[in-house]
Amino acid sequence: MTRRSAASIPHSAASADTAEIPADLLATLGPLGRAGWCLLVGLVAIVCWGAGAYIYQLRHGLAATGMNDYFSWGLYIINYIFLIGVGMAGTLISAMLRLTGASWRRSITRLAEAITLFALLLAGPMIMIDMGRPDRFLNLLIHGRLQSPILWDVFSLNTYLAGSLLYLYLPMIPDMALLRDCSAPFAPWRRRLYRVLALGWHGDARQHRRLEKAMAIMAIIILPVAVSLHTITAWIFGLTLRPGWHSTIIGPDYVIGALYSGIAAVITVMAIFRRSFHLEKYLTADHFRKLGLLLLTLCAVYFYFTLNEYVGPSFVTETAEIPLLAHIFHGPYTVVFWSMATVGFLLPGLLLALPWTRNIPGIVTASVLVNIGMWLMRFIIVVPTLSAPYLPFPPGTHYHYVPTLVEWSITAGAFAAFGVLYLVFAKLFPIVSIWETMETEPKEATVPVAANQPAEEVLV
Amino acid sequence: MNLDRRHFLRLGMATAGAAAVAAAGFETATAAQTPAPGNSGAAGGVSGGNAGGKTMKVMTTDGQLLEVPAGQARQIKLPVLSSADIRQGIPGRRFVMMIDLAKCDGCGQCTKSCGQMHFIPPDRQWIRVFQMQDSPATAPYYMPRPCFHCDNPPCTKVCPVGATFKREDGIVLIDNERCIGCRFCMAACPFNARCFNWGPPNDPPAALAEGYSPEHGFPRRIGTAEKCDFCPDMARQGKLPDCSSGCPMGAIYYGDQNEDAVTNSQGETLRFSQTLRDRAAFRYREDLGTQPRVYYLPPVNRQYPGPDLHSKKGDQA
Numbered sequence: 083m084t085r086r087s088a089a090s091i092p093h094s095a096a097s098a099d100t101a102e103i104p105a106d107l108l109a110t111l112g113p114l115g116r117a118g119w120c121l122l123v124g125l126v127a128i129v130c131w132g133a134g135a136y137i138y139q140l141r142h143g144l145a146a147t148g149m150n151d152y153f154s155w156g157l158y159i160i161n162y163i164f165l166i167g168v169g170m171a172g173t174l175i176s177a178m179l180r181l182t183g184a185s186w187r188r189s190i191t192r193l194a195e196a197i198t199l200f201a202l203l204l205a206g207p208m209i210m211i212d213m214g215r216p217d218r219f220l221n222l223l224i225h226g227r228l229q230s231p232i233l234w235d236v237f238s239l240n241t242y243l244a245g246s247l248l249y250l251y252l253p254m255i256p257d258m259a260l261l262r263d264c265s266a267p268f269a270p271w272r273r274r275l276y277r278v279l280a281l282g283w284h285g286d287a288r289q290h291r292r293l294e295k296a297m298a299i300m301a302i303i304i305l306p307v308a309v310s311l312h313t314i315t316a317w318i319f320g321l322t323l324r325p326g327w328h329s330t331i332i333g334p335d336y337v338i339g340a341l342y343s344g345i346a347a348v349i350t351v352m353a354i355f356r357r358s359f360h361l362e363k364y365l366t367a368d369h370f371r372k373l374g375l376l377l378l379t380l381c382a383v384y385f386y387f388t389l390n391e392y393v394g395p396s397f398v399t400e401t402a403e404i405p406l407l408a409h410i411f412h413g414p415y416t417v418v419f420w421s422m423a424t425v426g427f428l429l430p431g432l433l434l435a436l437p438w439t440r441n442i443p444g445i446v447t448a449s450v451l452v453n454i455g456m457w458l459m460r461f462i463i464v465v466p467t468l469s470a471p472y473l474p475f476p477p478g479t480h481y482h483y484v485p486t487l488v489e490w491s492i493t494a495g496a497f498a499a500f501g502v503l504y505l506v507f508a509k510l511f512p513i514v515s516i517w518e519t520m521e522t523e524p525k526e527a528t529v530p531v532a533a534n535q536p537a538e539e540v541l542v
Numbered sequence: 543m544n545l546d547r548r549h550f551l552r553l554g555m556a557t558a559g560a561a562a563v564a565a566a567g568f569e570t571a572t573a574a575q576t577p578a579p580g581n582s583g584a585a586g587g588v589s590g591g592n593a594g595g596k597t598m599k600v601m602t603t604d605g606q607l608l609e610v611p612a613g614q615a616r617q618i619k620l621p622v623l624s625s626a627d628i629r630q631g632i633p634g635r636r637f638v639m640m641i642d643l644a645k646c647d648g649c650g651q652c653t654k655s656c657g658q659m660h661f662i663p664p665d666r667q668w669i670r671v672f673q674m675q676d677s678p679a680t681a682p683y684y685m686p687r688p689c690f691h692c693d694n695p696p697c698t699k700v701c702p703v704g705a706t707f708k709r710e711d712g713i714v715l716i717d718n719e720r721c722i723g724c725r726f727c728m729a730a731c732p733f734n735a736r737c738f739n740w741g742p743p744n745d746p747p748a749a750l751a752e753g754y755s756p757e758h759g760f761p762r763r764i765g766t767a768e769k770c771d772f773c774p775d776m777a778r779q780g781k782l783p784d785c786s787s788g789c790p791m792g793a794i795y796y797g798d799q800n801e802d803a804v805t806n807s808q809g810e811t812l813r814f815s816q817t818l819r820d821r822a823a824f825r826y827r828e829d830l831g832t833q834p835r836v837y838y839l840p841p842v843n844r845q846y847p848g849p850d851l852h853s854k855k856g857d858q859a
Contacts, residue, residue, distance in 0.1 A: 143764045145741030154728040214723015214765025225703040232702035323732040471734045
């Protein structure tokens with residue numbers, strides 16, 4: 083009650099804001115529409131199919147997968163690395179661009195941060211799905227060994243998850259207040275939700291200062307956490323005695339790879355929302371162009387890292403590396419490897435580099451290709467190494483890894499779950515930050531480092 | 543205290559009811575607890591009928607059935623190994639293995655014996671015989687590979703829950719009741735010594751009857767890793783591991799580094815340290831730094847034909 087009265091004090095200001103909520107942004111919160119419902123139902127069906135596959139796997143054990151004693155990790159781990167790589171998106175857009183004062187980021191920060199949150203929300207379960215004994219999950223707390231990189235990963239992932247949730251939520255508070263106070267005909271539960279999430283925000287200078295401070299602190303904190311997550315995930319492989327994994331470059335390699343696939347994910351999601359939510363005004367060609375250039379840069383950097391991974395071993399041809407390289411370059415993984423090289427580097431590199439294709443369709447195509455290429459890259463990181471053990475496969479055995487329908491179903495279910503979460507989020511909350519875009523529009527040209535400015539001058 | 547096990551009289555019954563008691567793994571059965579109505583051997587009256595002529599049947603550790611006056615039977619507690627005992631290992635011991643590659647003819651009997659003893663399903667092997675050839679011009683040879691029980695074990699280092707652990711007696715074991723099945727240890731072991739229970743285990747009754755212990759690794763637990771355990775349960779009884787005792791060539795020696803003696807199936811006991819020196823023993827992939835507790839004697843002066851590797855080039859390292 084007191085909160086409501088407190089909120090109503092500066093109501094003049096709030097209602098002025100309300101009037102300013104652009105109708106096109108408000109429209110994104112409207113009913114789902116026929117196509118939207120079809121999509122949602124389709125995605126939920128896939129999620130259910132995946133859940134069914136998981137129940138099957140729980141019943142039959144990991145024998146339901148294509149994994150075996152030699153190929154002891156497979157699709158689930160690949161998905162895990164892919165998902166947390168995608169999860170780098172939010173950090174890059176919202177923290178890095180914020181810290182460098184790139185004010186054009188404002189209309190895409192929430193979209194990116196939401197990718198991070200949902201990717202991380204699904205990455206954790208991927209590990210659970212991969213566990214032989216998910217029922218013993220609590221052993222990680224009861225008997226947890228801090229010396230194990232898995233524990234580091236658990237802590238890092240959860241810290242990043244919590245940080246990302248916070249970092250997604252903080253800039254949403256003023257928007258929640260705007261929605262709480264606006265005149266749009268929201269259902270009562272929804273308005274209540276906005277009221278609770280608004281935390282009594284009424285947009286005075288002190289609140290703005292605090293919010294800005296909190297966001298600035300989060301932007302700085304989240305960066306090392308993100309880097310740690312990717313590095314530690316890389317170390318899960320790098321700290322083993324396996325050719326192809328045991329590499330000093332693997333930590334930075336994962337960080338760059340994550341940035342690369344994160345930006346590609348942001349561009350892809352941007353394209354989807356631009357089209358389906360009619361956000362052309364906010365997700366402009368300029369956004370695509372800038373992110374496209376960023377993607378091109380990372381394409382070059384990641385290509386450089388990847389080159390380093392292969393040139394050394396190929397030139398030196400250490401005994402243990404020979405079968406690995408053979409399997410990749412002219413063995414069972416050749417097709418995957420060269421597909422990855424084409425789809426992950428060559429085509430997107432060309433599309434982004436050539437001025438004729440550096441337009442929205444070209445950039446979006448490139449980013450979709452990068453997403454696929456990066457998933458294949460994770461396959462190439464995980465599987466071929468397992469195919470090249472120090473001791474040869476014993477005579478008469480034929481170990482290979484072919485993912486089963488159960489694994490593919492669970493994978494599809496996870497990606498569909500990402501879609502469901504994202505769709506629900508985008509329908510419930512403004513996918514483009516209302517107050518931040520409103521704040522930017524008049525001042526964009528003149529305030530390059532708006533992040534450091536007290537925001538009240540802008541908003542109130 | 544471990545000697546007690548050999549000398550005590552296991553109190554058991556020839557009847558089904560008592561077999562169930564034994565199956566529950568327990569040696570703490572007493573004369574007072576045993577009687578089941580209708581048993582011919584056991585006395586119906588439980589009340590301290592010592593002076594009377596009542597007798598009861600007991601089984602010795604050698605499997606002999608004896609009939610003794612009920613009053614003479616007394617309750618004996620076997621030294622049941624606590625999980626702390628199992629994690630600590632056998633005090634004062636440092637188990638080692640030495641495999642003479644010159645003697646190994648690749649018959650695979652070690653794998654078979656081990657498989658029988660540990661009820662290993664056919665899809666996996668704890669000790670595995672590899673066909674090796676170091677370079678095209680050098681002779682091929684067979685190399686049995688148990689778990690190396692490394693002194694710098696990469697597998698235990700990465701375990702997030704301490705389910706696999708290194709003991710003071712040098713043995714690396716797995717607690718299948720703690721393992722969460724993340725398989726990091728499998729990725730970490732450069733020798734692929736670890737197997738996984740991918741599906742539900744199908745243990746024979748004999749395995750189930752023994753009761754689980756990390757010292758023998760069965761009955762199996764789904765979704766957990768397993769591997770060669772260096773047979774500490776056999777060592778506690780002063781016996782060789784089954785791979786060693788089952789080797790018809792006497793190629794696998796096992797013993798205690800502290801005693802500086804290793805023994806094979808032929809009863810041949812060698813001075814461990816001196817044999818290593820005299821016969822230029824080596825450990826597999828010393829360069830990886832895992833410091834295995836399994837040593838190999840080089841395949842020199844062999845009395846048998848080596849593996850023919852020319853037809854299967856893909857198997858070579």
